[in-house]
Amino acid sequence: MGRMDLRQGIGLRRLGSTADDFQQDLLSSLYYRKGTTVESASARDAYEALALTVRDRLADRRARTAAAQFAHNPRWVYYLSAEYLLGAQLEQNLLYSGTGDLAAQALKPLGRSLEEIEDLDVEPGLGNGGLGRLAACLIDSMATRDIPAVGYGIRYDFGIFKQSLEDGGQAERADDWAFHGNPWEFPAPDDRQTVGFYGHTEPVPGSPVRKRWVPGETVLGEPSHMLVPGYNTETVNIVRLWRARGSEASFDLSRFSAGQYAEAVQEAVRAENISKVLYPDDSTELGRELRLKQQYFLCSCSLRDIIRRFRLRNENWDDFADKTIIQLNDTHPTVAIPELMRLLVDEYELDWDRAWSITRRTFAYTCHTLLPEALETWPVHMFERLLPRHLEIIYLINMHFLREVEAHFPGDADRIRRMSIIGENGERRVRMAHLAVVGTEAVNGVAELHSKLLRETVLQDFADLWPAKFQNVTNGISPRRFIRLANPRLSEVISDGLGGDGWLNDLDRLAELESLADDPAFRERWRSVKRANKVDLAAGDPDSLTDVMIKRFHEYKRQQLKLLHVITMYHRIRENPNGDWIPRTVLFAGKAAPAYHAAKHIIRLINAVAATIAADPVVAPHLRVVFAENYNVTLAERIIPAADLSEQISLxxxxxxxxxxxxLALNGALTIGTLDGANIEIRAHVGEENFFLFGLDAFQAAEARINGYHPREHYERDAELRAALDAINAGAFGGVGREVAESLLGWDEYLTLADYRSYLDCQEEVERAWRDRDRWTRMSILNTARCGFFSADRTVADYAARIWRVAPVPVPRED
Ligand code: 7GP
Incomplete structure (x- = not known):
């Protein structure tokens, strides 16, 4: 179908592109869709009318995208993720639709500024941290690269909790992000699905494999979608989010009439609880049944939708994997593997081997962790109760799989035990990572080192069996959101330097900045941008070294190491108040999982140290510690452009x-970091002379553990370290933090004390570099210039070429 047919067939008026057209559309949104007038419109009315007007422009492109993509009948990428941290939508959509200036103009008659309106745009916090934000960056880049894709997720009523500080400790509040409605989404109730839970299975006469599952409970999944526009292209993809509802029959009128109000709605409430709240936990297995329910809910709804879409264009199941690649964002959606088997075998009556061959070719799995406690497992008894048919299917998958292992490694019973999808040490559990490796065509880690460690440690047995299955795809980020939107000043300098903004779709072009690194005028501009960004952030003296550690709180990330450095600086300044100290602002931001007490103790100690320093007239002029509350995408976009130093100090x-x-590196912050994760690749790209390296490497860290690590030895040996820990224990910070000191001196799981001295020495190198303004600026420019590789556009191109094997489907421009 040609795109013109779409609209002309029904005589739809074209949306104009002049300021006048935009103005008219905004006013009609206000009048017809908000039911108000210019005179009586509230700020929120104006916001919603503007959002709808911008959305219309993207919806137009969406319609053309869908037509072009379906006509092409390509292999679709379906990204399954329990989390999306999309960030605020208005500013992004203004940029991606090129209507920012029109919008500012059009708001004037309403007496509103664009800035005021943007403040009403709430970010949907449907994720915890890195994994959720990565999902958002990847779908942005898929659209930008014209790859036909749909992101599937859950529309949680409550996103990641709102963090505030109470007495210096973390307090959590529910995040009712859509309280005022969400103008960016389109509900699609006709695409709703029915999802079963519990119940039992029955044999199907005449079939040894097929079963009939009779669920004990059913709930409805209702989708709505948000638009995911590509930048500087016509494509607009979607992210489709499922929300759980009780059926029409779930309201019990007779109970209500009898005055049993709570009982009357209890079934509906139970159903709706499934999408009620995002689990605010990205590191420990806290799940329990509701979490498994969420996972199955997401997978079941999404797979049926995927199959529906497949069948719109195709008939033969053998084409399914050629038209479908489902990327599992970590193990949370892994139950999609037995669910697809169930649908193919039980409902569509394919035989097992054919279904398995299709299933295996349909899925790919990305692993995002190495922490053993973050590898999901579910008790077999819970699976059996909640998803009885799926457990039977997993047993069958496991049986076939273990036969394959036995054929490769005859008689190696230990290996079979290690590799089994069912763990038998203690309570029997389903190991989701094993299921994910067995049921997919490709498995990838998210940085070179991570992929290597996956192959050599956690998943070594699987890599022995299927070496070709294991790949690396290094993560990336959206340059639109994290440079252009977050840092408009720097974007302008870059565009001036490169003669245009083509770099926003082709980040390797940043390399052309290298020649400017030695240009004094360019350096001066570069510095003044950073300074202006610091003034905007208003976290401290804009001339001080702004040292930022912004990320989830976790002991392995070692905020406690940064804190020991802060305490040592505090001691040094007190001892020598007239020293030539470099003023520093140390900024922390991040959330701790609500049940993660050790991380919360660290937050508390940071704030206690901050207060002690602020109250000390000798130290305060040189050192300031700030904890910025409620770290989220929006706050990240404010902090990152103002950072001088990026703390990447995980073990x-x-x-x-x-x-x-x-x-941070792309915004010209210099990194102080360990040889961990993508730090290694950042250092390789920016050059070792432009990166502050310290600490043990992964091999040495593992060795230290094996050889028996004694944190106390470091304490005894290092007077400054001893002073820092003693100060905590002596109550120098209002008596706060003894738990932190105790864990560091007791076992120090993440070798903080082992890296302390090396970290402090490295911080001195940082200060030497900072004293030489020109040297620092040059390093900063080179960091930006050499980080083009870290665009998510490159990440997506890698996935497309090596894992998904898909090509772009460009959408014709409107003439
Ligand atoms: C994170 C990793 O901790 C981080 O290193 C990585 O950059 C990010 O994923 C994106 O790949 N993991 C999570 O956020 C998470 O929830 C649990 O992992 C499996």
Missing amino acids: AGKEASGTGNMK
């Missing part, structure tokens, strides 16, 4: 990749 071998490290 080597623990951070799978990191993506904040990329965002």
Whole structure:
């Protein structure tokens, strides 16, 4: 179908592109869709009318995209993720639709500024951290690269909790992000699905494999979608989010009439609880049944939708994998593998081997962690109760799989035990990572080191069996959001330097900045941008070294190491108040999982140290510690452009990749970091002379553990370290932080004390570089110039070529 047919066939008026057209459309949105007038419109009315007007422009492109993509009948990429941290939508969509200036103009008659309106745009916090933000960056880049794709996720009523500080500790509040509605989404109730849980299975007469599952409970999944525009291209893809609902029959009128109000709605409430809240936890297995329910809900709804879409254009199941690649964002959606088997075998009546061959070719799996406690497993008894048919299918998959292992490694019973999808040590559990490796065509880690460690440690047995299955795809970030939108000043300098903004779709072009690194006028501009960004952030003296550590709180990331450095600086300044100290602002931001007490103790100690320093007239002029509350995408976009120094100090071998490290380097912050995750690749790109390296490498860290690590030895040996820990224990910070000191001195799981001295020495190198303004600026420019590799556009191109094997389907421009 040609795109003109779409609209002309029904005589739809074209949306104009002049300021006048935009103005008219905004006013009609206000009048007809918000039901108000210019005179009585509230700021929120104006916001919603503007959002709808911008959305219309993208919806237009969406219609043409869908027509072009379906006509092409390509292999679609379906990205399955329990989390999306999309960030605020208005500013992005203004940029991607090229209507920013028109919008500012059009708001004037309403007496509103664009800035005021943008403040009403709430970010949907449907994720915890790196994994969720990566999902958002990848779908942005898929659209930008014209790849036919749909992101599937859950529309949680409550996103990641809102963090505030109470008495210096983290307090959590629910995030009712869509309280005022969400103008960016399109509900699609006709595409709803029915999802079963519990119940039992029955044999199907005449078939040894097929079963009939009789669920004990059913809920509805209702989708809505948000538009995912590509930048500087016509493509607009979608992210489709499922919300759970009770059926029409779930309201019990007779109970209600009898005054049993709570009982009358209890079934509906139970159903809706499935998409009620994002699990605010990205590191420990906290799940329990509701979490498994969420996972199955996402997978079941999405797979049926994928199959529906497949059948619109195709008939033969043998084409399914050629038209479908489903990327599993970590193990959370892994139950999609037995679910597809169930649909193919039980519902569509394919035989097992044919279904398995299709299934295996349909899925690919990305792993995002190395922490053993973050590898999901579910008790067999819970699976059996909630998803009885799926457990039977997993047993069958496992049986076939273990036969394959036995054929490769005859008599190696230990290997079979290690590799089995069912773990038998103690309570029997389903190992989701094993299922994900067995049921997919490709498995990838998210940075070179991570992929190597996956192959050599956690998944070594699987890599022995299927070496070709294992790949690396280094993460990347959206240059539109994290440079252009977050840092408009720097974007302008870059565009001036490169003669245009083509770099936003082709980040390797940043390399052309290298020649400007020695141009004094360019350096001066570069510095003044950073300074202006610091003034905007208003976290401290804009001339101080702005040292930022922004990420989830986790012991492996080692905010406690940064804190020991801060305490040592505090001691040094007190001892020598007239020293030539470099003023520093140390900025922390990040959330801790609500049940993660050790991480919360660290937050508390940071704030206690901050208060002690602020109250000390000798130290305060030189050193300031700030904790910025409620770190989210929006706040990241404010902090990153103002950073001078990026703290990437995890224990080597623990951070799978990191993506904040990329965002900061691209915005001209210099990195102080360990040889961990993508730090290694950042250092290789920017040059070792432009990166502050310290600490043990992954091999040495593993060795230290094996040889028996004694944190106390470091304490005894190092007077400054001893002073820092003693100060905590002596109550120098209001008596706060003894738990932190105790864990560091007791076992120090992440070798913080082992890296302390090397870290402090390295910070002195940082200060030497900072004293030489020109040297620092040059290093900063080179960091930006050499980080083009870390564009998510490159990441997506890698996935497309090596894992998905898909090609772009460009959408014709409107003439
Ligand atoms: C994170 C990793 O910790 C981080 O290193 C990586 O950059 C990011 O994923 C994107 O790949 N992992 C998570 O956020 C997470 O929830 C649990 O992992 C499996």
